[in-house]
Amino acid sequence: MTDLAQAVATQMANIEKRTGKSLAELTAIVQASGLAKHGEKVAMLKQQLGMGHGDANTLVHMVMQSHGDALAAGKSDADALDAIYSGAKAGLRPMHDAILKVISSFGPFENAPKKTYVSLRRSKQFATIGPATKDKIEIGFNMKGVDATDRLLAIPPGGMCSYKTRLGTTAELDDDLVQWLRTAYDASA
Numbered sequence: 001m002t003d004l005a006q007a008v009a010t011q012m013a014n015i016e017k018r019t020g021k022s023l024a025e026l027t028a029i030v031q032a033s034g035l036a037k038h039g040e041k042v043a044m045l046k047q048q049l050g051m052g053h054g055d056a057n058t059l060v061h062m063v064m065q066s067h068g069d070a071l072a073a074g075k076s077d078a079d080a081l082d083a084i085y086s087g088a089k090a091g092l093r094p095m096h097d098a099i100l101k102v103i104s105s106f107g108p109f110e111n112a113p114k115k116t117y118v119s120l121r122r123s124k125q126f127a128t129i130g131p132a133t134k135d136k137i138e139i140g141f142n143m144k145g146v147d148a149t150d151r152l153l154a155i156p157p158g159g160m161c162s163y164k165t166r167l168g169t170t171a172e173l174d175d176d177l178v179q180w181l182r183t184a185y186d187a188s189a
Helices: 003-019 023-032 038-049 053-064 077-084 087-104 175-187
Strands: 110-113 118-121 125-133 136-141 163-167
Touching (some): 003 023, 023 053, 038 053, 077 087, 087 125, 087 136, 087 175, 163 175
Antiparallel strands (some): 110 118, 136 163
16 A cells, blocks of 8 residues: 555544544535535535544545546546646646755655645645646645745645745745745655
């Protein structure tokens, strides 16, 4: 079993423990809700069962079988990245690759492409990278003890990341950004 598959299995077991409901019962709740949109289902689980965003989001993905990762979609990582950076967003791919090159210098990590972004993980997710607009990439960071700035925006608790920033050119891949990436990377060991 891959590290990612093991992490998901562990999270699902923890969801069952925290809610006191089996996966079959939780699946039935989601399916019986009559809600169509992913976000609506997540919000319903958070409200009705008191689930955190990460658990509710993972459960909905599992129930809808919409994991979005390359393996689940039968795509290679390269194909998934090509899909993320297609059309008007194709010009952002070199910036994405430059960011990954910097992170690769820190040590090993796992790429987990989703539908619209890439999750970067060690023992847990430390960053996300994906197009925010046709001319900007957004990087999400999971880290603590860092002061927000005009450039590094704090995200309210409960989201996938604790901070985010956007960049439009590789020139913005400066010492500050590299330090934020390093801090998030080190915190995910």
